Amino acid sequence: MSADAPYPLEPSAAEMHRLVEAAMARIVPHLTSLPDQRSADVAGAVDLAREISGPMPDSGRPFEQILDLLFNRAIPKTFNTAGPGYLAYIPGGGLFVAAVADLIADTANRYTGVFAAAPALAQLEADALAWLAEIAGFPKAARGFFTSGGSLANWSALVVARRERLPENFLSGTIYASDQVHHSMVKAALLAGFPPDRVREIPTDDLYRMQPERVAERIAADRAAGLTPFLIVASAGTTNTGAVDPLEAIADLAEREKLWLHIDGAYGACFLLTEAGRKAFRGLERADSLSIDPHKGLFLPYGIGALLVRDGEALRRAHAVGADYMPYLQSDPDLVDFCEISPELSKPFRGLRLWLALQLHGVQAFRDALEEKLALTHFAAEELRATPEIEILAEPQLSVIAFRHRPPGVEGEALNEWNRNLLDRINAHGRVYLSGTNLRGAFAIRICVLSFRTHRDRMEACLEDVRAAIADGGAG
Ligand SMILES: *Cc1c(COP(=O)(O)O)cnc(C)c1O
Secondary structure (H helix, E strand, O other): OOOOOOOOOOOOHHHHHHHHHHHHHHHHHHHHOHHHOOOEOOOOHHHHHHHHOOOOOOOOOOHHHHHHHHHHHHOOOOEOOOOOOEOOOOOOOOOHHHHHHHHHHHHHOOOOOOHHHOHHHHHHHHHHHHHHHHHHOOOOOOEEEEEOOHHHHHHHHHHHHHHHHOOOOOOOEEEEEEOOOOHHHHHHHHHOOOOHHHEEEEOEOOOOOEOHHHHHHHHHHHHHOOOEEEEEEEEEOOOOOOOEOOHHHHHHHHHHHOOEEEEEEOOOHHHHHOHHHHHHOOOHHHOOEEEEOHHHHOOOOOOOEEEEEOOHHHHHHHHOOOOOOOOOOOOOOOOOOHHHHOOOOOOOOOHHHHHHHHHHHOHHHHHHHHHHHHHHHHHHHHHHHOOOOEEEEEOOOOOEEEEEEOOOOOOHHHHHHHHHHHHHHHHHOOOOEOEEEEEOOEEEEEEEOOOOOOOHHHHHHHHHHHHHHHHHHHHO
């Protein structure tokens, strides 16, 4: 910032251009070189973190220096979650247009928590949510809001279910989820004030899916013990293996038992845009609420999840609290004040990211990309099946596959150790980054395909590196 400007917090027009262009001069080469960057590199990153930590500066310093720090030092020393080789955990996105949307949203800085303050902008956000509800097959009366991610969407879902189905004194309420449910659900229960044991972990079948009969048994036992079952959480794609619970049967059960049905589709629900996803998720449209993360399956940058609730009025009942100093709020049921149906008041205009991405690319581009992810996963599965001594521990239901290498004569903990080392050797090639998990005592290597930047060439590289790492282990 030039020192002679009278108000340094208000850059001139030329200065604004300079700032953005200087940032773009780093961003574009960074993005275009993503395929050649290492899939993860955190060697020395902890020392770097300590080294660059510093006191609050009293006066500013040149932007170029700061960009050097970010792009030359901090950004390279990370898991490359935006790169095509990131196949670990649940891969991140980072569509470029979303960053442009954020720039517009942040510089316009309008107030979208209250409809009256920016009616047309609040409507764009409501539209983006209505499109998600349409994808989910929810009715017109459904409402939703954007959150920072799936964890907070799950938390809000649980709080709404609690308001709708339990009395003020809710401690006898019990929640049913599979032993594969995302841990954010247990955290949500804790944050909502439930003792940890109120979340009943229901055993899964050999495909890691919740077993409705076991849920029914547990509900009956809990009722007999004087507890108050109120919520079933089904997973439309678990994080661990991409397992899809039998949604239709669980919806029947929830209906019969009059329990709230929440579906955690943070990872998987966007596959509703694909043919296979629609088939796998039959029954999802009957849920009372659904978490769906655009920062996963719609490839947006981190910081946007969504909660959809079939009866929009339930959201209002759980959240609406008035105050004298608030502006005029809507009574027209078609118009939404997000502050009345969600925990936030002031909030970022998150919806613009999704709205702009869909306006610019159209939904077909997302369908195609998601179909490509499924096809890549099936390709990987076929190749792994054809590789000697590889055992598939979880066949793909969506875009996750879990496997291990099983050399003859290696069993038990030694086999787990063998595969942990194998994972390290695969990742050491630097072309892909995979993660591991524990499947009923077996250490498994996971491949999760969800980045819009991952294509066939990268999957071939992945399989080459898996085979090479197996060969290295044999020799060593
Ligand atoms: C990622 C994930 C979450 C948590 O979402 P965040 O956006 O990381 O908070 C919840 N459930 C499932 C199934 C997930 O995959």
